[in-house]
Amino acid sequence: MSTAIPDLPILGADDSMLSRKFGHEVANYFSGSPLNRVSFLRTDHAFLNAAFAHPSASFLLLDNYSPLAKDTTTLAYVSKEDIIPLTGPEPFKKTEEEQIKSFNSAVTQPIVLFLGLDERKTGFRYREYKGNPYFAVDATPKGSIEEKARRVIEAVKAKQGVLFVPGGRLLTLNAPEAAIYAQARALLDWNARNPFCGGCGERTLSINAGTKRVCPPTDLAEVPEGGEPRTRADCPTRRGISNLSFPRTDPTVIMAIVSSDGTKLLLGRNKRYPPGWYSTLAGFLEPGESIEEAVRRETWEEGGVKVGRVVIHSSQPWPFPANLMIGAIGQATPDGETINLGNDPELEDAKWYTFDEVREAMSISAIGFGDAVPEGEQRQLRIPPQTAIANRLMAAVIEGYLGASPKM
Template sequence: MALPIPDLPVLAEDDSMLSRKFGRELANYFAGSPLNRLSFLRTDHAFLSSAFSHPTTKFLLLQNLSPLAKDPTTLAYVHKADVEPLTGPDPFKKTEEQLLQEFNSDVTFPVVLFLGIDEKKKTGFEWREYKGEAHFAVDVTPQGPIAEKAKSVTEAVKAKGIDFLPGARHVSLNAPEAAIYAQARHMLDWNARNPFCGGCGQKTLSTNSGTKRVCPPTDWAGLPDGSKAPKERGHCPTRKGISNLSFPRTDPTIIVAVVSADGTKLLLGRSKRFPPDWYSTLAGFLEPGESIEEAVRREVYEESGVMVGRVVIHSSQPWPYPANLMIGAIAQATPSGETIYLGNDAELEDAKWFSQDEVREALLVGVDQFGQDGSQSRKEGALRLPPQTAIANRLIDAVIGGYLGAASKI
């Protein structure tokens, strides 16, 4: 069968009750980061300053959300001296309280995101019981008041012979670094999309090393030199109670492999943007007040007309395009609900029931990267499937492998 993605972390084999009943836990591409995020230290400015300044600390640069890379499989990191022209010597020297007191909406700071520590590297940064290589991400997209500084940083790193990885989806990275990139991309994209408050429309301030934005109550912008106090900003509903903050958005999305009532066929659909012969599992966003199981049944019915009974959650995948959490499930159609009808929702161009033999063959010779038909063994017009980097492939593979085990291990 199609080979699984190498280097994805899985829990060690054990004899626990849950593993005996449901199989080993599976990690998907973009998950399984090697970094300890140490999220509880994001408000500790002494920690952040120390980590930022350590000589072993690595900085991942993103330009228009594309990562700096040595090659399509490997990220490239730079050092503090490379980013200092943009970030300054210590972007974490002031606390959130100080930043709020000094807030000036006319002044722009780059987003410097703390990603975590690689604790496998025992010779790096050390803080209390934590030791390893600290990782930060910096948005160096040349825009706004800091465009020239960002441009100077990007030109300097390119002069060293490294560049930003082209393309819209970066699924060629090795699995551990893909997870690091996914975290950085998701967070920097969220910051870029939220420069203004959703409650009042005024400018927000990035804090907690890029993982939180607040709407300051005062502003020094436009005041003459020598002013003794900032001006009060307009009313904002986020400043009432304890909700003076905005945290990153994550959009839960279901994606499901639907098997027939007798378990012999698999329901797959295709949208108009898919390449020829390409089919995939069905997916859609969860709605407010809806469980995962309810969302699976609703989406499958809306898109294909098929009625689903039992739903089992298989695994999940962070998908940073821009901020999805793909919740993978396997569901079974009801005996009287297998008729396909595409008139409810115009999202799908086609949907079909495929036999397990057809799907098994496609896993062998019909799996390629997005938009690339690289297999020479696939017959003309035969089924094509998404790559192993997509959770859709892993769900399909699990069904053909007997639900608990992937077919790729056979």
């Protein structure tokens, strides 16, 4: 019923004080990348150049966030030779200072992300660091690279057995590659959403292998060849140490709410859900709000239910576009279980379901967010698949997570 997803990262059998008291750590889909990000090397252009040029390097292509794959479960990677027509042979040749000095806002540069090193394979070495390099490349046809990108996409698609897997929420990949895809998708989305500076409105430049954006002080756009670059207007983001923009992560609470007597779960239904589909409630944290407060506020605003004790269960990266789902379990107060949808019209319906009803729903073949419900099963309770943290929170509750005695 609730067998763990194969290959999810689970800490080895450790006998630490924390594991004895609180149980084993819980891992969720989209976490547990097999790559060591070595994030401190993203500014080392000698490292990036060597990693990009090495024969062991693997490149994941994405077209409008759809990854290249062998099928819906397995990603497909291409070689340096496949992407050079788009990226050029040395996309990391220039240092940050040189990139800023030669910035031309009229020229579209393809985003090439350094994702990390797979230390299980040691074909590449740089100082004391070793492991095959992994990159992601945005091959979306746009701007001045539109034709180059189209040619690369068509050439890759012509190879037998690969395709760009569409879908707004890709939840079918094997767990390790889902984590790689999540990292790539979130970073490419962030770059695409931040082409302009928040301080002056001018175009920004992606540096540090796709993980930082800056507002250059000059621009070569519309400058005759050999001419001096145009000086841009003064910008607050270039003063002091604030001349940067880093990728954002939006914290979101998602909670399994248990009835006061510990026998039922509160599930809600959004009008966008497939027929019969219910899930746990969720919402964004607000400034100056703790996780526990957000769980209580969102549950009351969306469902009218008042929550007492809240415990944090686990978390899940959710790259659609940049959320961190903080999973919690809360318990309704004895006098606060009445459902009221009149505060916030976000939910179409909300109900209390018994543990047995949730168990039965878990035994039915799961359907994804955009999947059609089989004929004749429209009235059955449906819940999100195991790849969603909502499912894992429900499973934790009905399997006795709240009733387990601490291991001393």
